[in-house]
Amino acid sequence: MQKRRILSLCCSGTCALVSIGLIIFAFFSHNVMHKVLLSQAGESVMLKPSTYNQWGNIPGSTNTFVYKNYSFFNFTNPEEFAYFNGTPKLIETPSFDYQEFQHFLDVNYTNNNSKGEATQISYFYQQYNLPVNTTRDYENRTIVNVGPFEYH
Numbered sequence: 001m002q003k004r005r006i007l008s009l010c011c012s013g014t015c016a017l018v019s020i021g022l023i024i025f026a027f028f029s030h031n032v033m034h035k036v037l038l039s040q041a042g043e044s045v046m047l048k049p050s051t052y053n054q055w056g057n058i059p060g061s062t063n064t065f066v067y068k069n070y071s072f073f074n075f076t077n078p079e080e081f082a083y084f085n086g087t088p089k090l091i092e093t094p095s096f097d098y099q100e101f102q103h104f105l106d107v108n109y110t111n112n113n114s115k116g117e118a119t120q121i122s123y124f125y126q127q128y129n130l131p132v133n134t135t136r137d138y139e140n141r142t143i144v145n146v147g148p149f150e151y152h
Contacts, residue, residue: 047121048109049107049109052104052107055104056103056104056107056123057102057103057104058100058101058102059101065099066099066100067097067098067099067100067132068097068098068099068100068129069095069096069097069098070095070096070098071092071093071095072092072093072095072096073090073091073092073093074090074091074093075088075089075090076089076090076091077089096131097131097132098129098130098131098132099129099130099132100127100128100129101127101128101129101130102126102127103126104123104124105123105124105126106122106123106124107121107122107123108121108122108123109121110122
């Protein structure tokens with residue numbers, strides 16, 4: 001009976017110490033992990049000439065592909081809608097899938113900080129979309145880009 005009591009106290013004490021240790025670890029590890037992740041993220045997202053292939057071209061060396069799906073609608077009752085306050089009737093046409101490509105041009109690194117790293121970067125970029133997975137090559141759509149009002 002005495003051995004059981006000692007074993008029980010030993011297990012309870014060990015569990016209590018492990019629990020307190022885990023609580024303390026959880027409390028302090030958050031701050032440490034946060035600082036480590038911020039320092040690593042800051043290094044990996046820095047726009048430098050040496051990492052141009054990662055951020056200056058899409059898809060680039062990271063093989064990041066951007067796909068867009070455009071759906072078009074035929075407006076079948078514009079007069080009734082415009083003049084008689086009717087409910088618009090729209091018919092959806094088949095959608096079109098495009099892959100986006102971007103190339104950043106004339107990249108200028110300026111305003112170097114104390115470490116010699118650029119703190120300001122200016123560039124122009126060329127963007128175009130090519131059809132993807134289409135069997136309807138006979139259909140051609142012209143899309144008007146309205147600048148800041150376009151939807152991605």
